[in-house]
Amino acid sequence: MMTYVKKCPECSGINLFHNKDRGEVICKDCGLVVEDKMVDFDQEWREFDSEESEKRRRTGAPMTYTQYDQGLGTEVGQKADLYRLEGKDKNKFFRLRKWQYRISTAIERNLKLALAELKRVSSYLKLPKSVEEEAARIYTLAVQRGLVRGRSMESVVAGSLYAACRRHDVPRTLDELSEASGIEKKEVGRTYRFVTRELGINILPSNPADYIARFASSLKLSAETQSQAIEILESAQKEELTSGRGPTGIAAASLYVSALIHGEKRTQREVADVAGVTEVTIRNRYKELLDRLGLEKDIKKTKKKKE
DNA sequence: AAGACGAAAGTGGTTGA
DNA sequence: TCAACAACTTTCGTCTT
Numbered sequence: 001m002m003t004y005v006k007k008c009p010e011c012s013g014i015n016l017f018h019n020k021d022r023g024e025v026i027c028k029d030c031g032l033v034v035e036d037k038m039v040d041f042d043q044e045w046r047e048f049d050s051e052e053s054e055k056r057r058r059t060g061a062p063m064t065y066t067q068y069d070q071g072l073g074t075e076v077g078q079k080a081d082l083y084r085l086e087g088k089d090k091n092k093f094f095r096l097r098k099w100q101y102r103i104s105t106a107i108e109r110n111l112k113l114a115l116a117e118l119k120r121v122s123s124y125l126k127l128p129k130s131v132e133e134e135a136a137r138i139y140t141l142a143v144q145r146g147l148v149r150g151r152s153m154e155s156v157v158a159g160s161l162y163a164a165c166r167r168h169d170v171p172r173t174l175d176e177l178s179e180a181s182g183i184e185k186k187e188v189g190r191t192y193r194f195v196t197r198e199l200g201i202n203i204l205p206s207n208p209a210d211y212i213a214r215f216a217s218s219l220k221l222s223a224e225t226q227s228q229a230i231e232i233l234e235s236a237q238k239e240e241l242t243s244g245r246g247p248t249g250i251a252a253a254s255l256y257v258s259a260l261i262h263g264e265k266r267t268q269r270e271v272a273d274v275a276g277v278t279e280v281t282i283r284n285r286y287k288e289l290l291d292r293l294g295l296e297k298d299i300k301k302t303k304k305k306k307e
Numbered sequence: 308a309a310g311a312c313g314a315a316a317g318t319g320g321t322t323g324a
Numbered sequence: 325t326c327a328a329c330a331a332c333t334t335t336c337g338t339c340t341t
Contacts, residue, residue, distance in 0.1 A: 186319075193320095246332070267310060278333055283312065 135164035159191035253285030
């Protein structure tokens with residue numbers, strides 16, 4: 001079973017303590033309750049043969065936020081039942097079905113549509129299930145608080161997904177979200193900020209290192225280049241070159257430099273494209289990196305080697 | 308000819324009065 | 325609510341390989 005959270009969002013500590021009895025995950029460093037909706041996956045009974053297991057099991061499909069009723073809804077009457085009923089029973093059946101229909105409030109209908117859209121976008125971006133779940137949870141909360149009013153459903157879906165990505169350290173750029181959802185980039189950003197602020201979701205600035213792996217692989221760079229890019233990134237953070245700057249630009253520049261050092265040169269254009277920034281930004285970051293960390297000699301070294 | 312570089316003007320968002 | 329501001333983009337001309 002994969003853990004839900006790896007790092008404490010408050011202090012970034014990794015000493016997370018799973019308290020199964022209370023269904024909580026607690027950060028040992030700062031005491032923050034990181035997650036309080038854990039599901040206890042153990043069964044509390046034992047079964048010795050198939051008969052007992054039939055009798056004692058009482059759960060159905062897992063509960064999930066990606067179904068509009070969290071997978072727990074009741075449907076009145078399935079087709080097969082319909083033909084078995086007669087007279088009074090048949091009337092009863094129709095009455096019940098009508099009821100069921102009326103119970104579905106506007107919220108539920110909205111959720112049904114939205115979650116379909118959410119799944120579509122999520123699978124387009126090949127996002128892990130956990131992120132999809134989180135996004136669905138965020139969206140559900142947003143609907144309940146009436147945050148969708150005045151905004152398009154799609155944009156809130158995109159915003160929720162973006163927020164979920166950030167929380168799970170699987171960063172996708174706003175551009176990618178925008179492309180997948182067909183919502184303008186500004187709009188996605190706007191609703192993302194709005195939703196996270198209104199719901200009080202902590203927004204830790206995304207770590208540039210999280211982008212490296214994905215960028216590196218789409219540029220087909222070696223593992224060495226990749227790991228050096230992360231080293232460069234870390235020293236850049238020590239030099240305080242990273243604060244206030246867009247994380248994608250920094251990640252892109254680190255990769256660019258690292259590729260130069262390893263003789264796997266990529267053009268600024270290529271790197272800029274996968275990172276979703278312009279060459280100019282890469283140039284600026286790149287220059288800062290060379291200035292503050294003595295990297296010129298490393299690049300020259302690989303140049304000479306070539307000759 | 309393509310890529311790298313840098314200047315200048317424009318954009319959208321944050322901040323602080 | 326408005327203006328100043330920082331980061332980033334777009335555009336374009338020049339230099340280097």
